[in-house]
Amino acid sequence: MTDYSMLINGKSVGAKTSIEVLNPATEAVIATVPEASPAQLDEAVAAARQALLGWSGQSLEERRALILKIADRLEENIGELAQLLSEEQGKPIDGFAGLGAMFELGGSLAWIRYTASLDLPVEVIQDNDEARIEVHRKPVGVVGSITPWNYPLLITCWHIIPGLLAGCTVVAKPSEYTPLTVLKAMHLISDLLPPGVLNIVTGKGGLGAAISSHPDIDKIVFTGSTRTGKRIMEAAADNLKRLTLELGGNDAAIVLPDTNVAEAAGKIFATAMINNGQTCAALKRLYVHEDIYDEMCEALAGIAGSVKTGPASESPDFGPIQNKMQYDRVCELAESAKADGATFLTGGEPMPGPGYFFPVTIVKDIPESSRLVQEEPFGPILPVVSFSDVEDALEKANAVSVGLGGSVWSSDVAAAQKLASRLECGTAWVNNHAMIQPDAPFGGVKQSGVGVEFGRYGLVEYTNIQTLQISKS
Numbered sequence: 001m002t003d004y005s006m007l008i009n010g011k012s013v014g015a016k017t018s019i020e021v022l023n024p025a026t027e028a029v030i031a032t033v034p035e036a037s038p039a040q041l042d043e044a045v046a047a048a049r050q051a052l053l054g055w056s057g058q059s060l061e062e063r064r065a066l067i068l069k070i071a072d073r074l075e076e077n078i079g080e081l082a083q084l085l086s087e088e089q090g091k092p093i094d095g096f097a098g099l100g101a102m103f104e105l106g107g108s109l110a111w112i113r114y115t116a117s118l119d120l121p122v123e124v125i126q127d128n129d130e131a132r133i134e135v136h137r138k139p140v141g142v143v144g145s146i147t148p149w150n151y152p153l154l155i156t157c158w159h160i161i162p163g164l165l166a167g168c169t170v171v172a173k174p175s176e177y178t179p180l181t182v183l184k185a186m187h188l189i190s191d192l193l194p195p196g197v198l199n200i201v202t203g204k205g206g207l208g209a210a211i212s213s214h215p216d217i218d219k220i221v222f223t224g225s226t227r228t229g230k231r232i233m234e235a236a237a238d239n240l241k242r243l244t245l246e247l248g249g250n251d252a253a254i255v256l257p258d259t260n261v262a263e264a265a266g267k268i269f270a271t272a273m274i275n276n277g278q279t280c281a282a283l284k285r286l287y288v289h290e291d292i293y294d295e296m297c298e299a300l301a302g303i304a305g306s307v308k309t310g311p312a313s314e315s316p317d318f319g320p321i322q323n324k325m326q327y328d329r330v331c332e333l334a335e336s337a338k339a340d341g342a343t344f345l346t347g348g349e350p351m352p353g354p355g356y357f358f359p360v361t362i363v364k365d366i367p368e369s370s371r372l373v374q375e376e377p378f379g380p381i382l383p384v385v386s387f388s389d390v391e392d393a394l395e396k397a398n399a400v401s402v403g404l405g406g407s408v409w410s411s412d413v414a415a416a417q418k419l420a421s422r423l424e425c426g427t428a429w430v431n432n433h434a435m436i437q438p439d440a441p442f443g444g445v446k447q448s449g450v451g452v453e454f455g456r457y458g459l460v461e462y463t464n465i466q467t468l469q470i471s472k473s
């Protein structure tokens with residue numbers, strides 16, 4: 001068992017107390033990480049503040065060069081990092097459709113490299129005899145990042161890389177469930193950055209709250225639940241921190257009657273079960289027109305019946321659910337769907353332990369009011385609901401308080417696009433779902449979040465505008 005360290009002001013740092021990290025496939029303790037004290041958080045924030053002037057004073061070109069070296073260094077260690085990620089998170093190395101730990105590592109590299117290619121050019125609004133007016137982008141300052149346990153390294157890269165490129169310094173807190181890959185990766189790259197530019201602290205049960213209320217942090221970027229996002233917003237009010245909040249969703253997909261079921265079912269399955277369903281923008285409620293409802297249910301059940309859930313040693317398609325809290329929630333929602341009279345085509349019962357294994361579960365004939373339809377399960381369970389009237393399906397898709405993603409499926413792309421534009425969500429897909437890429441902005445509407453990530457739109461969230469007005473008359 002390894003004892004991991006935090007990274008504060010360029011140094012490896014332990015703490016008086018530590019937190020155990022479990023392998024969710026065995027429930028065995030595999031490592032410990034330090035539990036940061038309030039004083040250690042202050043040290044990390046002070047180091048980030050101290051480093052800010054020097055880091056933001058470097059040219060964007062200099063910062064870009066260092067960020068590209070970060071990607072190279074992680075790539076040199078990709079196998080070891082993927083193995084560690086698989087152990088602590090539960091996702092197989094490759095897994096279903098190759099969307100496992102290696103995919104997360106590959107995605108991290110792609111995001112770092114694309115983000116590093118971005119610029120923050122000065123915009124000239126006016127240049128005439130009266131005045132020249134320029135819009136400059138200044139780094140927002142010290143950024144606090146709080147990341148979840150579903151894609152620990154990828155989401156950390158989403159948070160810290162645009163911040164670093166923009167000239168911000170960072171204090172990042174990985175989830176207490178999955179801190180190891182982030183700690184390992186950030187120690188691997190720490191010598192590439194000046195001390196204090198990137199600090200990693202670990203803890204639980206208060207560290208996140210302490211970060212979000214810290215008076216010397218200027219912005220919080222958080223990925224996680226809507227409930228915690230609201231608490232962060234409250235805590236951030238004291239010094240009016242800037243916020244990027246990427247929160248939960250309960251993404252609906254509407255499948256129109258002209259859809260080719262044989263072609264669509266595989267994609268629908270993959271985008272619902274990506275990362276064992278533990279993906280913010282996974283397809284979570286499937287509304288299928290009654291003409292093709294039985295055919296679609298059968299096709300999905302066929303795929304679900306052919307995949308294997310199990311420990312890494314069995315080269316499975318899917319691993320365990322990442323933690324007991326989430327596993328209990330999936331079990332609870334499955335039970336409530338049973339009580340609501342739903343039909344389970346596959347799965348529905350937790351698998352024998354140890355480990356938080358739950359089989360891929362397809363549920364049909366479920367009432368709209370069932371908790372499994374109304375609440376985000378964040379696990380390998382998909383409710384399939386029949387509809388006869390498209391307007392009714394659209395109304396149901398939009399009748400939730402969240403709006404991260406949504407999709408429409410049809411062989412008539414123009415009709416699907418028209419309907420997709422009426423979905424109340426941050427990203428609407430046609431004939432796909434959950435597809436994200438580093439250059440396309442991604443974020444939620446309603447209670448799915450504030451702001452966007454990725455590409456130029458995401459990068460500018462790590463900046464404040466300074467308007468420079470030079471009078472000429």
Ligand code: NDP
Pocket residue numbers: 146147148149150173174175176203204205206207208209210212223224225226228229231232235246247248249279280326329376377378
């Ligand atoms: P949470 O959203 O509650 O996030 C937990 C993290 O937030 C921890 O790092 C915790 O740190 C921190 N935190 C808790 N309270 C506060 C606070 N008041 N201020 C700042 N930070 C705080 O996630 P859970 O793991 O509990 O998952 C709950 C649900 O969230 C899941 O069921 C799923 O629906 C959703 N989820 C969504 C994700 C996404 O990608 N959008 C990812 C993961 C989960 P500390 O304990 O140190 O305070």
